[in-house]
Amino acid sequence: MTRTIAALLASAALGAGMAHADSHVSAPTPAATAEMRTLDGTIVGTATLTPGTDGVVVHLSVEGLEPGAKGVHLHAVAECDPATEFKSAGGHIGDSDSTHGLLHPEGPHAGDLPNLYVGADGKGEMQAFTARVALSETPDGMLDSDGASLMIHASGDDHFTQPGGTTGARLACGAFQPTS
Ligand SMILES: [Cu+2]
Ligand SMILES: [Zn+2]
Known part of the structure; x- marks a missing residue:
């Protein structure tokens, strides 16, 4: 009896899977990922970029950082060189x-x-949506020849002060790599 129910559940799950496949809409997956590292090389998290119809969902997950607000930006170059205190990321x-x-x-x-x-x-x-960037390989795109990176700063961004919004030092950097 139990065996029969299990078999029925298995076939129901299979049917649901097939129905989903027939809908011609596949679940979105990240187009690029970045491993976030501090200046001493410690991996503190991961960032992903997932393209939508008119913008990009940025997802960032971290651990092992000091509590509090941290400024986060997309920087222009996919180069996180600790010797430059991550200034290599542009x-x-x-x-x-x-x-x-x-x-x-x-x-x-x-x-x-x-x-x-x-x-x-x-x-x-953190999860954020932005329509101000694209994942294209054109010069303005984040997957252009010099790529792009995600930067976590030591302090929170007040979103107003120049030039970088009171965010202080570059704490962790991740260079985006295309997933395909
Ligand atoms: Cu920044
Ligand atoms: Zn800015």
Whole structure:
């Protein structure tokens, strides 16, 4: 009897799977991922970029960081060299086109994002949607020849102060790699 029910459940699950496949809509998957590392090389988390119809979902998950608000930006170059204190990653994407800050009247930069909040346990998670960047391989795209990176800063971004919004030192950097 139990065996029969298990078999029925298995076939029901299979049927559901087939129905989903027939819908011709596949679940979105990240187009690029980045391993987040601090200056001493410690891996503190992962970032992903998933393209939607008119923008990109950025997801960031971290652990082992000091609690509090951390500024997060998309930087212009996929190069996280600790010897340069991560200055190798360049500035915020679009920093020559406008003013820094999600809340600045003349902003924001294309690469500006909301803050990451790290809890008392050192863990934090951020998900944000932005329509100001694209994952294209064109010069403006994040998968152009010099790529793009995600930067976590030591302090929270006030989304207004110039040039980088009170975010302080570059704490952790991740260079995006295409997943395919
Ligand atoms: Cu930054
Ligand atoms: Zn900026």
